[in-house]
Amino acid sequence: MKILFSVLALCLAVWQPPVVLAQVRGAEVPPQSSMPDPVPGVPTSAASSASAGRAMPLGTLASLGADYRIGPNDLMDVEVFGVPDLKRTVRVNSSGQVSLALVGNVEVAGLSAQRAEILIAQKYAEKYLQNPQVSLFIREFTSQRITIEGAVAKPGIYPVTGQVTLLRALALAGGGAPFSDLSDIMVFRVGQDGVKTTSTHNLDKIRAGATPDPLVLADDVIVVKRDPVRAALRDSLFRDVLDSINPFSIFAPK
Incomplete structure (x- = not known):
């Protein structure tokens, strides 16, 4: 008889939905997340940052064309993946350069954001880092x-x-x-x-x-x-008006 009751209790426990089981055990069921699955090979923080996007101040562009060229007084964020100490917010000076940690002044005026990223990565790779991944984000652009x-x-x-x-x-x-x-x-x-x-x-x-x-x-x-x-029509009407008020127009050759 005890074996029969044990089997019935086990069947009832299996039949109950997870929410009921959690309430019985005094645990809370975590709410189901609506966030997408992490992208393979990308850190969770980076994936969430990419999906949310960066907030930009009023009067700046959320997305610049690939042909945009950096100029003096542009304000930009420069980051090196995995090296937070190298993150800088810098403004391009009148000579077209930005001052970065370790590498000093780098001339970026006239370059697209992508080419500036490549150039800065090369500067860091020369002496300091192995295969650095540089990202550049233009906050403000002028001039x-x-x-x-x-x-x-x-x-x-x-x-x-x-x-x-x-x-x-x-x-x-x-x-x-x-x-x-x-x-x-x-x-x-x-x-x-x-x-x-x-x-x-x-x-x-x-x-x-x-x-x-x-x-x-x-x-x-x-x-x-x-x-x-429209311009030709205007000119034609203008000539007709001049002819109508010109007393010598009747003698003009046809």
């Missing part, structure tokens, strides 16, 4: 210039600071001039590798939210063309 020309109110070369999109750039130039063609704005760019690219944008669609407002980078040239049809 950039763009050129806006063509059918705008105030064409010229404009210094810009922080995040500048195409809409903001054209606002600096006073917007489009009369008979400007805002549906075919051209942006000329020279990449880090020297490759020249050209892109076209429709400002009306950008204003309507149909297409994203693209980021303007340093040394970009923005060209706003004149609408030839």
Whole structure:
């Protein structure tokens, strides 16, 4: 009989759900985590940091294009993986250099963030570290210039600071001039590798939210063309008005 009761008790214990068992034993069931599984080969802290992203101060870019080139007064974080003592927040000086622990001044102006990472890693690898992994994060960027020309109110070369999109750039130039063609704005760019690219944008669609407002980078040239049809129509009407008020126009050869 004792054996029968023992078997029944064992069956009841197996049948009970885990939550009930935990309550009986006085333990709490840990809540199920909604975090993704760690990425193989990446420390847990690094994986969570990558998923959450870094907070950035107002007026800076969360994501810079690969063609962005570092310039004087840019503020950046420099880290060496596994060596927290080498972490620095540095500003590029007027000579285009940053001062880092152990290696001293490193010239980074004119480089992309990726190339600056490679250069700094090489500096540390020369004397101090074996296969260092350097990460560079640009917090603030300044000292950039763009050129806006063509059918705008105030064409010229404009210094810009922080995040500048195409809409903001054209606002600096006073917007489009009369008979400007805002549906075919051209942006000329020279990449880090020297490759020249050209892109076209429709400002009306950008204003309507149909297409994203693209980021303007340093040394970009923005060209706003004149609408030839509207300009020709204006010129034709202007000539007709002049002819109507010119008493000698009736003697002009046809």
